[in-house]
Amino acid sequence: xxxxxxxxxxxxxxxxQEIVHGIxxxxxxxxxxxxxxxxxxxxxxxxxxxxxxxxxxxEVCAGxxxxxxxxIAELSVKQWTGLRGSTISAVFQDPSSYLNPSIQVGxxxxxxxxxxKKVRRREARNQVLQLLRSVQLRHPESVYSQxxxxxxxxxxxxxxxxxxxxxxxxxxxxxxxxxALDVIVQAEILDLLAELxxxxxxxxxxxxxxxxxxxxxxxEVLVMRQGDVVxxxxxxxxxxxxQHEYTQLLIAEHEQYGLDRxxxxxxxxxx
Amino acid sequence: xxxxxxxxxxxLEVHYGLGRRRRRVLDGVSLTVSGGEAIxxxxxxxxxxxxxARAVLGLVPFSRGRVVIDGQDVSKAxxxxxxxxxxxxxxxxVFQDSLRSLDPDLAVGKSLVEPLLIQGMPRAEADARARxxxxxxxxxxxxxxxxxxxxxxxxxxxxxxxxxxVTEPKLIILDEPVSALDSANRxxxxxxxxxxxxxxxxxxxxxxxxxxxxxxxxxxxxLYQGELVEVGPTRSIINAxxxxxxxxxxxxxxxxxxxxxKRSERESLRALLHA
Numbered sequence: 282x283x284x285x286x287x288x289x290x291x292x293x294x295x296x297x298q299e300i301v302h303g304i305x306x307x308x309x310x311x312x313x314x315x316x317x318x319x320x321x322x323x324x325x326x327x328x329x330x331x332x333x334x335x336x337x338x339x340e341v342c343a344g345x346x347x348x349x350x351x352x353i354a355e356l357s358v359k360q361w362t363g364l365r366g367s368t369i370s371a372v373f374q375d376p377s378s379y380l381n382p383s384i385q386v387g388x389x390x391x392x393x394x395x396x397x398k399k400v401r402r403r404e405a406r407n408q409v410l411q412l413l414r415s416v417q418l419r420h421p422e423s424v425y426s427q428x429x430x431x432x433x434x435x436x437x438x439x440x441x442x443x444x445x446x447x448x449x450x451x452x453x454x455x456x457x458x459x460x461a462l463d464v465i466v467q468a469e470i471l472d473l474l475a476e477l478x479x480x481x482x483x484x485x486x487x488x489x490x491x492x493x494x495x496x497x498x499x500x501e502v503l504v505m506r507q508g509d510v511v512x513x514x515x516x517x518x519x520x521x522x523x524q525h526e527y528t529q530l531l532i533a534e535h536e537q538y539g540l541d542r543x544x545x546x547x548x549x550x551x552x
Numbered sequence: 553x554x555x556x557x558x559x560x561x562x563x564l565e566v567h568y569g570l571g572r573r574r575r576r577v578l579d580g581v582s583l584t585v586s587g588g589e590a591i592x593x594x595x596x597x598x599x600x601x602x603x604x605a606r607a608v609l610g611l612v613p614f615s616r617g618r619v620v621i622d623g624q625d626v627s628k629a630x631x632x633x634x635x636x637x638x639x640x641x642x643x644x645x646v647f648q649d650s651l652r653s654l655d656p657d658l659a660v661g662k663s664l665v666e667p668l669l670i671q672g673m674p675r676a677e678a679d680a681r682a683r684x685x686x687x688x689x690x691x692x693x694x695x696x697x698x699x700x701x702x703x704x705x706x707x708x709x710x711x712x713x714x715x716x717x718v719t720e721p722k723l724i725i726l727d728e729p730v731s732a733l734d735s736a737n738r739x740x741x742x743x744x745x746x747x748x749x750x751x752x753x754x755x756x757x758x759x760x761x762x763x764x765x766x767x768x769x770x771x772x773x774x775l776y777q778g779e780l781v782e783v784g785p786t787r788s789i790i791n792a793x794x795x796x797x798x799x800x801x802x803x804x805x806x807x808x809x810x811x812x813x814k815r816s817e818r819e820s821l822r823a824l825l826h827a
Contacts, residue, residue, distance in 0.1 A: 319734065433597075434597075463596050463597050463760045464596070464760050464762065464801060464804045464805050464806075465596055465800060465801060465804045466596070467804065467806070468803070468804035468805075468806070468818055469804075469822070471806075472815050472818060472819070475815065491806060492808065493806035493807055493808050494806045496806070496807075496808050496809075497806050520808055531735070532808070534735040534736060534738075534739055535735065535763075535808065536808070537739050537767070538738065538739060538742055538761075538763045538764045538766075538767040538768075539763040539807065539808065540762050540763045540766055540790070540802075540805045540807050541763075541807045541808050541809055542763075542766075542767070543763075543766035543767065543786075543787070543790050543791075544790060544791060544807065
């Protein structure tokens with residue numbers, strides 16, 4: 282087990298209000314869990330709790346999170362630093378806000394590798410070029426010495442994914458990581474995550490408000506609303522046999538103007 | 553063709569930049585849209601979708617080609633002719649960010665009646681018309697006194713649609729009108745737009761959301777690197793795309809059923825496109 286979240290409750294210490302009311306899931310190597318729901322449903326807070334970066338006034342008030350055998354409630358700051366990046370890592374929606382605009386992107390990733398893997402500069406640079414190649418950036422040498430403003434949204438998100446997997450984490454959290462990208466680039470990033478999972482056994486938590494994005498990648502889906510998990514099960518079950526009316530509504534809204542409705546059955550298309 | 557052409561674009565070419573930085577963003581684009589027809593314009597960021605819309609609206613000068621709106625050649629139109637055309641309200645537009653298509657300092661009611669008063673419509677008649685159109689986008693008359701900033705994103709976008717409709721235009725250009733909306737408002741706005749076709753308005757619908765394009769439009773035009781690579785009936789573009797780029801675009805759209813299965817297909821299309 283790489284990551285195990287058991288009956289997690291999150292509370293606002295200032296108002297005393299509970300925001301997340303019990304969420305549970307488990308990740309084994311290569312497994313992908315998706316969390317869907319509207320904004321404010323608690324998806325991102327759940328991820329932040331797993332990364333140990335909840336906003337100051339929020340706390341885990343019940344339940345537990347176990348990361349690679351450690352109960353994260355008992356981790357010291359130093360232990361956290363050891364785990365972040367090398368065990369659990371994350372990419373978010375707006376890639377440009379996580380990189381320093383006045384430093385070339387390559388050295389920023391090299392820094393992660395130098396600190397986490399304790400290697401020399403030249404070796405770190407080689408590893409970064411290797412990483413940039415593995416996230417399918419076409420000209421790794423030139424991307425290495427470019428600044429964020431010189432790269433497109435899709436390229437930046439690849440750079441961020443390269444940085445996130447630089448220290449070989451076992452779990453990667455992708456929180457709306459493709460939301461701001463256009464269709465073709467979104468598919469490229471999702472395919473890249475699928476490829477990383479197959480090649481390295483990376484386990485993923487994919488957070489999205491778009492059901493179809495989650496459908497593409499996940500083994501298991503959690504549907505959240507207002508801090509509750511209203512439905513949880515295999516992707517097949519949740520999408521094709523939704524039990525909760527909220528899931529049914531999400532699917533109905535997607536299908537009314539979703540491409541599925543206008544496409545011929547895939548079997549016909551292959552013929 | 554039975555229906556009259558409301559928009560004719562012929563061999564349009566647009567350049568941005570000067571000197572060595574001058575580059576072509578639209579290359580020989582031709583397109584005709586008839587009354588009562590909705591046409592979808594799809595393509596990735598930077599493919600020229602918005603530039604085409606802006607050129608049609610007279611907001612971007614073009615270096616070659618012809619644009620005819622409702623029988624009027626506007627290719628060489630000067631500021632005055634554009635002003636008259638805009639006042640007549642023949643062509644209207646709705647952007648993704650409704651804060652940009654609405655005046656933030658003008659209450660909803662004023663935004664709606666202003667174009668009518670400019671046309672010389674009596675106050676009472678204009679007020680009645682504003683209420684009628686607000687009702688048409690399923691908004692309550694209570695909102696008439698509010699500023700755009702005090703509305704939700706979904707309400708605001710519906711006000712922007714109502715404002716575009718109030719002059720009874722022949723042509724409406726919509727640039728990503730539902731991209732910033734949640735799924736309930738997205739469906740609501742798309743249903744309203746769908747209803748417009750029956751009243752004979754021509755729609756140009758720009759979006760990267762293929763589901764809404766498929767659900768709303770009669771024909772689709774695909775832009776890639778400033779060129780129209782494919783134009784055809786919506787059903788055949790979605791189900792039997794011809795150009796490599798269109799095939800990749802359709803295969804890339806996330807769907808509930810078959811998206812994961814198409815990964816290897818996408819990989820070979822990408823290789824083909826970048827070859």
